[in-house]
Amino acid sequence: MSTPLGLAAWRLLTAALSPVARLLLRRRAARGKEDWTRLNERLGLSGQARPEGRLVWVHGASVGESLSALPLIEKLLEDATVLVTSGTVTSAAMMSQKLPRGLSKRALHQFVPLDTPSAVARFLDHWKPDAGLFVESDLWPNLILAAHARGVKLALVNARISARSAKRWRWASKSVAALLAAFDMVLAQDEEGAERFRKLGARDVQVVGSLKADAPVLAVDEDALAQLRQAIGARPVLLAAQTHPGEDETILPAHDQLRARFPDLLTILVPRHTARGADLEMLCGTRACRRRSAGGQITPQTAVYIADTMGELGLFYRLTPFCFLGGTLVPLGGHNVLEPAALHCAVLAGPHTMSAPRAYEAVLQAQGFGPVASSSDIAREAERLLGDPQAARAAGDAAARGAATLAGAVGRTQAALRTMLDARA
Numbered sequence: 001m002s003t004p005l006g007l008a009a010w011r012l013l014t015a016a017l018s019p020v021a022r023l024l025l026r027r028r029a030a031r032g033k034e035d036w037t038r039l040n041e042r043l044g045l046s047g048q049a050r051p052e053g054r055l056v057w058v059h060g061a062s063v064g065e066s067l068s069a070l071p072l073i074e075k076l077l078e079d080a081t082v083l084v085t086s087g088t089v090t091s092a093a094m095m096s097q098k099l100p101r102g103l104s105k106r107a108l109h110q111f112v113p114l115d116t117p118s119a120v121a122r123f124l125d126h127w128k129p130d131a132g133l134f135v136e137s138d139l140w141p142n143l144i145l146a147a148h149a150r151g152v153k154l155a156l157v158n159a160r161i162s163a164r165s166a167k168r169w170r171w172a173s174k175s176v177a178a179l180l181a182a183f184d185m186v187l188a189q190d191e192e193g194a195e196r197f198r199k200l201g202a203r204d205v206q207v208v209g210s211l212k213a214d215a216p217v218l219a220v221d222e223d224a225l226a227q228l229r230q231a232i233g234a235r236p237v238l239l240a241a242q243t244h245p246g247e248d249e250t251i252l253p254a255h256d257q258l259r260a261r262f263p264d265l266l267t268i269l270v271p272r273h274t275a276r277g278a279d280l281e282m283l284c285g286t287r288a289c290r291r292r293s294a295g296g297q298i299t300p301q302t303a304v305y306i307a308d309t310m311g312e313l314g315l316f317y318r319l320t321p322f323c324f325l326g327g328t329l330v331p332l333g334g335h336n337v338l339e340p341a342a343l344h345c346a347v348l349a350g351p352h353t354m355s356a357p358r359a360y361e362a363v364l365q366a367q368g369f370g371p372v373a374s375s376s377d378i379a380r381e382a383e384r385l386l387g388d389p390q391a392a393r394a395a396g397d398a399a400a401r402g403a404a405t406l407a408g409a410v411g412r413t414q415a416a417l418r419t420m421l422d423a424r425a
Helices: 005-030 036-042 063-068 070-076 089-098 117-127 141-149 163-181 191-200 222-232 248-259 274-283 313-317 338-342 357-367 375-387 389-404 409-424
Strands: 055-059 081-086 107-111 131-135 153-159 185-188 205-207 237-243 266-271 289-291 304-306 322-325 346-348
Touching: 005 036, 005 117, 005 141, 005 163, 036 107, 055 070, 063 070, 063 081, 063 089, 063 131, 070 081, 070 409, 081 089, 089 107, 117 141, 131 141, 131 409, 141 153, 141 163, 153 191, 153 409, 163 191, 185 191, 185 409, 191 205, 222 313, 237 248, 237 313, 248 266, 248 274, 248 375, 266 274, 266 313, 274 289, 274 304, 313 338, 322 375, 322 389, 338 346, 338 357, 338 389, 346 357, 346 375, 346 389, 357 389, 375 389
Parallel strands: 055 081, 055 131, 081 107, 131 153, 153 185, 185 205, 237 266, 237 322, 266 304, 289 304, 322 346
Antiparallel strands: none
């Protein structure tokens, strides 16, 4: 079969960029986008030897995909060494802390190579994976097609695709079909996504659910939790987690409305990107605010607490029985609704939940409320829950029950992948 024009053009373009790849990486490193000490990995060069025996390669674009794969990685280690690749500095740091280590369980992390023919070839020559698992939808053409050409068994796991993305992909239908055909199986989160993958050209598409439903609850520093609880005391709390520009501007007016009934209300803003902390401080205007990254402490006078730190969502979800979850008032598809729900934290969410519609539906239906579209909506629901703590706790418990109905994807994924790997042997 001839290579579609789009994929051929991509290969030519990336080959032409290969001579300047190191320069581009150095410029990115200067901006904090790459790890200076590991640039060679992005060129397909590794300082680690390939372990003997079966090696399963798991690729996730960034933190979210990598974390969602952790329960599956634990299972894969029963049968093979696992090589995890990702593309961001943050995900690499997270994986260095989270990946299983030990004599009987070995998982390695490398940065994914740039999608140039030379970097990809060096990566595959060195690691010689028996199977490659791409998490969700981070599809690099040269990497996928070169692995397929070498006989590497490929699976797209925890696969999801929105109606909007599927429509956009149809503009390059031949290239997308060729890419998806390289996968031996596609393990989709839900039937709607599965059908979209089939129409785009994927083969052996199965519905197994979302790996995120089987993820362990977010960790917490118990000392930090105790300190915050002591600082907050009996004050009512409005938590807005994983927020983006356009959402904080909606949360703060809701905060102002709620202060009319709850004068000692504390609003906690946890931005999705911690670099926005200073911007949020400016956005607060005359509201008394403190920034966690700057060492700010909650005092009785603090109206808004900006939690612009990494890896502390588990801390804040444990502080309150409900929250607003970001990425839903702006068209980003929403962040992981199962994380707060699993910690008995009910969820208010805007209309943009296309990243995981089944998960949002399960949680919001179990609660019996949750959709919001404005400051007034958020203030109304928050006022009801803050005024009835028993109802708020019951809502958090209901959210946890809703999330629990989605469990089991890791086992189903592992079973499907064993079939694929055994077929290779």
